[in-house]
Each structure stands twice: as C-alpha cells, then as structure tokens.
Amino acid sequence: MRPLATRTLATPTRRLCELQLSSRPAAQLPGHCRTRFAGIWLLFAAWLGVCGDVTGAAPAPAHFPRPDLLSSGGYALLYAGTDTLQPAAAQPTNPRLARPRLAAMDPKVGANIRLGDDPAALPPGQLAQAEPHLARSFTDTNLLLATFQEGRFTDGGAVDCGYALSRDGGQTWERKLIPHLIDAVDGGPFTRASDPVAGVGRDDTLYLNTLAIEPGTRDWHTTIVLSKSIDGGQTFSRPLTVVTSSTDLVMLDKQWMALNTFAGSPTDGRIAVTYTRFDSTSPSIAINPIAVTFSDDGGTNWAAPRTISSPYCQGSQPVFLPDGSLAVLYWNFFGGAGDQIEMVHSPDGGTTFTAARLVTAVTRFNDSVARDGDFLPSATTDRTLGVLYVVFQGWKGGPRIFFTRSRDQGQTWTTPVAVNDTPNNRSVFNAAVAVSPEGQHVSVVFYDKRHDDGSGKWVDLYLAESFDGSNTWQPNLRLSTESSDLTRAPLTSSGRMVGDYQAIVPALNFNAPAFAIWVDTRDATPDPYTVAISRTQGSTYLAWRGLAFSAAEAATPTISSPAADPDADGLPNLLEYTLGSWPNHTDPDPVRILKPVVAGEFTLAFEDSAVATDVEYVWRDSTDLVAWSEAVPTLSSAKPAADPAKTRLEFTFETGSPQRYYSPGARLLTAP
Numbered sequence: 199m200r201p202l203a204t205r206t207l208a209t210p211t212r213r214l215c216e217l218q219l220s221s222r223p224a225a226q227l228p229g230h231c232r233t234r235f236a237g238i239w240l241l242f243a244a245w246l247g248v249c250g251d252v253t254g255a256a257p258a259p260a261h262f263p264r265p266d267l268l269s270s271g272g273y274a275l276l277y278a279g280t281d282t283l284q285p286a287a288a289q290p291t292n293p294r295l296a297r298p299r300l301a302a303m304d305p306k307v308g309a310n311i312r313l314g315d316d317p318a319a320l321p322p323g324q325l326a327q328a329e330p331h332l333a334r335s336f337t338d339t340n341l342l343l344a345t346f347q348e349g350r351f352t353d354g355g356a357v358d359c360g361y362a363l364s365r366d367g368g369q370t371w372e373r374k375l376i377p378h379l380i381d382a383v384d385g386g387p388f389t390r391a392s393d394p395v396a397g398v399g400r401d402d403t404l405y406l407n408t409l410a411i412e413p414g415t416r417d418w419h420t421t422i423v424l425s426k427s428i429d430g431g432q433t434f435s436r437p438l439t440v441v442t443s444s445t446d447l448v449m450l451d452k453q454w455m456a457l458n459t460f461a462g463s464p465t466d467g468r469i470a471v472t473y474t475r476f477d478s479t480s481p482s483i484a485i486n487p488i489a490v491t492f493s494d495d496g497g498t499n500w501a502a503p504r505t506i507s508s509p510y511c512q513g514s515q516p517v518f519l520p521d522g523s524l525a526v527l528y529w530n531f532f533g534g535a536g537d538q539i540e541m542v543h544s545p546d547g548g549t550t551f552t553a554a555r556l557v558t559a560v561t562r563f564n565d566s567v568a569r570d571g572d573f574l575p576s577a578t579t580d581r582t583l584g585v586l587y588v589v590f591q592g593w594k595g596g597p598r599i600f601f602t603r604s605r606d607q608g609q610t611w612t613t614p615v616a617v618n619d620t621p622n623n624r625s626v627f628n629a630a631v632a633v634s635p636e637g638q639h640v641s642v643v644f645y646d647k648r649h650d651d652g653s654g655k656w657v658d659l660y661l662a663e664s665f666d667g668s669n670t671w672q673p674n675l676r677l678s679t680e681s682s683d684l685t686r687a688p689l690t691s692s693g694r695m696v697g698d699y700q701a702i703v704p705a706l707n708f709n710a711p712a713f714a715i716w717v718d719t720r721d722a723t724p725d726p727y728t729v730a731i732s733r734t735q736g737s738t739y740l741a742w743r744g745l746a747f748s749a750a751e752a753a754t755p756t757i758s759s760p761a762a763d764p765d766a767d768g769l770p771n772l773l774e775y776t777l778g779s780w781p782n783h784t785d786p787d788p789v790r791i792l793k794p795v796v797a798g799e800f801t802l803a804f805e806d807s808a809v810a811t812d813v814e815y816v817w818r819d820s821t822d823l824v825a826w827s828e829a830v831p832t833l834s835s836a837k838p839a840a841d842p843a844k845t846r847l848e849f850t851f852e853t854g855s856p857q858r859y860y861s862p863g864a865r866l867l868t869a870p
C-alpha cells in the first residue's frame with residue numbers, strides 16, 4: 199500500500215485531526231537605423247558631453263476550515279488513518295483505447311514534450327507525478343529547471359520530488375530524483391516529499407525547494423529544505439534546512455520560494471521562503487498563519503521566521519519587486535469579506551511588513567473531480583516597473599480564472615476580470631501566471647474542461663494571453679494536444695491529484711518562448727509535460743503608459759506623453775519605455791560612449807527592450823547647443839544583449855571638426 203512509509207501514526211494523527219476539527223476551528227532599429235528628422239528630440243548633451251570630452255484583521259472564525267480545504271503535502275498526512283481517505287486510483291492497463299481527440303494547435307504552440315520516463319526507484323503502481331513547477335535561467339534562455347512530486351501518495355506527499363533539466367530550450371530533458379532527500383531512495387533523512395518549487399539565481403545557481411516529511415515522535419514532522427546546484431545541475435547539494443517544525447504539533451505546509459534577481463537592488467541575491475504554519479500547540483485553538491524567512495548567503499543561514507498574516511491563511515506567494523522589496527500574497531479564509539486574497543509588503547525585503555492589503559474577495563470554486571488549487575493564487579511581477587500580476591480560480595456565474603494587477607505595490611488593484619473563454623461554464627482550475635520582463639505580455643495557463651465528454655474527467659491545458667499588460671485578452675489557446683483523464687491520477691481525500699498548482703515561465707523575447715509545465719495522463723500514468731509558446735506581438739507605448747502611470751497621470755499629457763519627462767532625468771517617457779527605465783525616478787545614464795574618440799570617430803552604445811517595435815531612434819548634433827541638425831550614424835548595429843530581454847545597439851558617428859554635441863532621440867512609429 200504505502201511501500202515507503204516507515205510508520206503508521208494513526209493514534210496521534212487522529213488526536214490532532216480531532217483537535218483541528220473541533221477546536222473552531224524592434225525597435226525597428228537600428229539595424230537599418232532610419233534617422234528621420236521628425237518626432238521627439240531629446241537633449242542628452244548635459245551628460246553626453248562634448249565629443250572628445252567623453253564622460254560618460256479579521257474576527258476569529260467559528261469553525262476551522264474543513265480539512266479538504268486545507269493544503270496538500272504534509273497537512274493531508276494528518277488525516278492518514280481516518281475515513282477521509284480513499285483507495286489509490288486504479289491504473290488503466292490500456293489507456294490509449296480511451297484517448298480522445300488530437301488537437302490541431304495554433305502555430306505559436308510547440309510540441310507537447312514529456313519530461314522523460316518515470317524513475318525506476320518509484321514503486322510499481324505509484325508512478326504519478328504531481329504539482330509541477332518550472333524556472334528558467336536569466337542568462338541562458340535554453341536552460342530550464344522543472345520540478346514535481348514523484349510517486350504521489352493518496353494521503354499526502356510523494357515518494358520523493360524529482361527535477362528535470364533542459365539545456366536545449368526544452369527539447370530534451372535530463373530527469374532525476376532530488377538526491378539526498380528520501381531514506382528509501384538514497385538514504386536521505388526524510389520519508390516523503392511534497393510541494394516542490396524551482397528557482398534559478400542570477401548567477402545560474404539552481405534551487406529546488408521542497409517540503410520534506412518524516413515520522414516524528416507524536417505526528418509527522420515537517421522540514422522545508424533547499425537543494426542547490428552551483429555546477430549547472432551536474433550535482434545538487436544535500437538539502438539545506440530552511441526551517442523545521444519546532445514540535446510535531448506544528449506542521450509546515452505549502453511553502454513557496456522567491457529569489458531576488460534584481461541587480462543593484464538592496465536585497466539582491468536574497469532567497470525568501472514563505473509557508474503556512476499549522477500550529478496546534480494550543481489546546482484551545484489551532485491556527486495557520488503565513489510565515490516568512492530569508493537567506494542572504496545562498497541558503498546556509500536563514501533569518502528567524504516571522505508571522506506575517508492573520509491566523510487562518512494559506513497559499514502564499516512571495517514576489518521580489520525590482521526595488522528589492524518583497525510582496526507576499528496569500529489566501530485568507532476568514533477575511534473581512536470571507537474568502538479573500540491579501541497582500542503584505544516588506545519594503546526591506548523580508549524583515550518588516552505592512553498591514554494586510556486587500557487584493558480581492560473571492561467566491562471559491564472547487565472542481566468536482568480534481569483536487570485543485572482553489573485557494574492558491576499565482577503571482578508574479580515584471581522586471582522594470584514592478585507591477586504585480588495575480589491570477590486565481592473562483593466563481594462568478596460559473597468557474598472562472600480571474601486576473602488582477604497592481605501598479606502601486608498592492609495598495610490598489612484592478613477589478614478582477616475573467617480571462618478564460620470556456621464555453622458552457624465548464625470547469626477551470628489551477629491558474630498560473632507569467633509576465634514578460636517589460637510587463638506587457640501576460641500569459642496565464644489553467645486546466646480547462648471544455649473538451650470533456652460530460653464525465654467530468656477530461657481536462658486540457660489552456661492559455662489566456664494579453665499583449666498589452668492585461669487591458670485586452672486574446673482568445674484562449676489550447677496547449678495540450680490530447681485531453682487528460684483525471685481518473686488516472688491518485689485519488690486523495692479531496693479529489694484526483696494532479697497538483698494544487700502548475701507553472702509557466704514567460705517569453706523573454708521573440709525567440710525565447712514561454713514554457714508551461716503541467717501534469718498530463720495521456721501515457722497511462724500522470725507525467726510532467728512542457729510546451730513552448732512563442733511571443734507574437736511586441737510591446738506598445740500606450741500599454742506601457744497604463745502600467746507606468748495611474749489613470750489620472752495617464753490622462754495628463756505633461757506627465758505621461760512620450761515627450762514628457764516627469765522625473766526630470768533627461769529621459770523622456772518614450773526613452774524610459776524603450777530602455778526599460780522607470781519614469782518616476784532618475785535613472786543612471788543609459789547611453790554610454792563605447793569607444794573613445796579616435797581619428798574623429800566614436801561609438802555610442804546602449805541596450806533597449808527587445809520587444810519594443812513601435813519606436814525608432816533618431817540623432818542630431820550641434821556645435822553650440824543651440825542650432826541642431828540631423829546626425830546620421832556611419833554605422834549602426836543591433837545584437838542580442840547579455841540580458842535576453844534587451845537588444846544591444848551601437849551607433850558610430852564621425853565627429854569632424856569643430857567638436858559637436860550629440861542628442862539621441864526616439865519617435866513613435868504609431869500614434870499613442
């Protein structure tokens with residue numbers, strides 16, 4: 199039955215269970231560099247210098263949430279031995295006989311790729327993967343790191359967590375179990391594993407964050423661990439302890455990891471881990487607030503955990519913002535509006551937190567067949583403006599995948615909009631969001647039952663996509679070429695387990711596509727699959743204006759027009775947009791002299807957004823800063839920058855005599 203469980207803990211489990219239940223509870227550039235003398239001219243002479251002079255709370259609830267509304271992983275183990283459990287799913291012997299539909303895919307959608315075979319270490323009959331997550335390198339767009347539960351138990355957790363690494367942009371994957379974790383696999387310290395999260399640091403250190411479970415003296419004992427690889431995935435460290443239960447009456451659950459990959463921000467390189475702390479140490483009331491800890495040394499040492507939410511929360515999502523501050527979103531079961539998503543903000547990246555800010559109230563939706571992430575929002579940010587983007591499943595006249603965003607660090611949020619166009623109110627669940635570095639390409643994946651035959655067991659992976667920062671949404675796209683039969687997944691007490699979450703990483707430019715990961719059952723047992731989704735539209739100034747400015751500011755041309763420079767840093771908004779800088783504070787000089795002036799020639803270089811195709815650069819020069827004329831580069835080039843979201847531009851000018859000032863400018867190719 200449970201080949202790798204070393205102990206049955208029925209008695210304390212039942213006690214704790216009862217306690218819980220009863221205690222209340224292109225830039226078109228430059229390549230050809232059209233230097234039209236029209237449009238918006240920008241004066242950079244002040245810092246560009248003369249050529250040749252180069253410088254360059256809610257009330258306590260009446261009832262504790264039902265166990266089926268709490269999370270997966272460790273917590274479900276609390277109910278082992280009770281009658282809430284159901285037998286394992288039968289594995290069909292000839293599943294292809296029942297396989298429905300082969301989809302014709304949109305050309306932008308790549309092949310569905312299975313991430314390798316089930317590991318030999320898994321017991322026969324326990325070959326289900328679940329709960330996949332995915333991360334991607336910032337420097338090598340072909341490097342992808344996936345992780346997922348391996349050998350899901352019906353009563354919580356898995357035999358192990360596994361990972362898969364691709365070095366060729368998702369075409370082939372090398373798949374292994376996370377080493378040094380599980381006793382029965384390779385002598386590791388733990389018995390089961392769950393809730394895997396992948397991350398890649400800016401230095402390409404690979405991180406796998408796991409909830410590890412072992413029998414304790416009274417109940418199951420939980421430890422959140424971090425495995426890391428500093429050799430590109432050749433080897434992973436022994437698991438580093440992030441935080442461990444102080445007592446078996448405290449169960450850690452549903453952790454999530456965020457890496458600060460924003461160079462130059464005050465907490466650059468910090469790893470933050472949030473989790474739910476199910477605490478039954480008080481005989482009168484059990485609580486489950488969100489807690490946070492962080493490490494500044496790659497996971498060796500961790501800050502003392504602190505509680506950051508009210509007592510009855512779950513589903514935390516930490517997100518570092520470009521200024522190094524930390525947003526943590528989570529679900530509050532007993533907020534002022536009942537079920538609601540909240541956010542706390544830590545300006546110092548994890549030490550001090552604001553009071554909770556309401557994101558939105560939610561009417562919860564649960565799929566009838568699948569166990570799903572009905573209280574797990576998915577959150578992310580862009581890499582320039584620090585807008586927060588959040589998706590979640592809910593109910594509004596039917597099952598919906600909702601989207602909301604905040605451009606002011608969670609103080610105000612847009613009214614949630616449904617982004618699925620599923621006909622007939624068919625079920626949708628397990629939403630995950632990714633957003634492009636400049637913030638305009640928003641990709642949301644979710645399970646969708648629009649192709650179900652009425653049995654309720656068939657799901658597909660679908661995509662909702664916006665190219666204008668979520669102002670408008672494209673028609674949903676099918677991503678899975680075949681429907682998956684949920685009844686091939688392990689049957690937990692709260693439904694068929696393909697996972698409480700899945701994931702997507704964003705496209706980084708037109709050539710580095712987004713990748714979604716999900717659990718698919720087409721090959722008899724649940725398996726992790728990925729699919730690439732190409733970006734097909736660039737960004738626009740208009741959408742940027744909506745993300746960078748409030749509605750009032752966007753309606754004020756002196757603040758938000760392309761030529762305006764509200765932060766008076768010499769960069770008009772149009773260049774703030776293409777360069778990916780921030781229009782509301784001074785940015786360092788983005789245009790640099792690349793080569794010193796020699797023989798009457800010099801080269802200017804800078805990097806701009808690889809997806810801004812509605813702008814062209816123009817140049818002019820002057821000998822006296824008064825009279826200006828068009829300056830035509832003798833040479834211009836555009837090539838990929840070290841940052842895949844950027845293009846490196848170079849313009850070479852002949853200076854002649856006398857000395858001249860040069861002023862780069864840009865103009866919109868389309869009217870705002």
Ligand SMILES: [Ca+2]
Nearest residue numbers: 325723724725
């Ligand atoms: Ca499998």
Ligand SMILES: [Ca+2]
Nearest residue numbers: 763765767769
């Ligand atoms: Ca400016």
Ligand SMILES: [Ca+2]
Nearest residue numbers: 780781783785
């Ligand atoms: Ca600025």
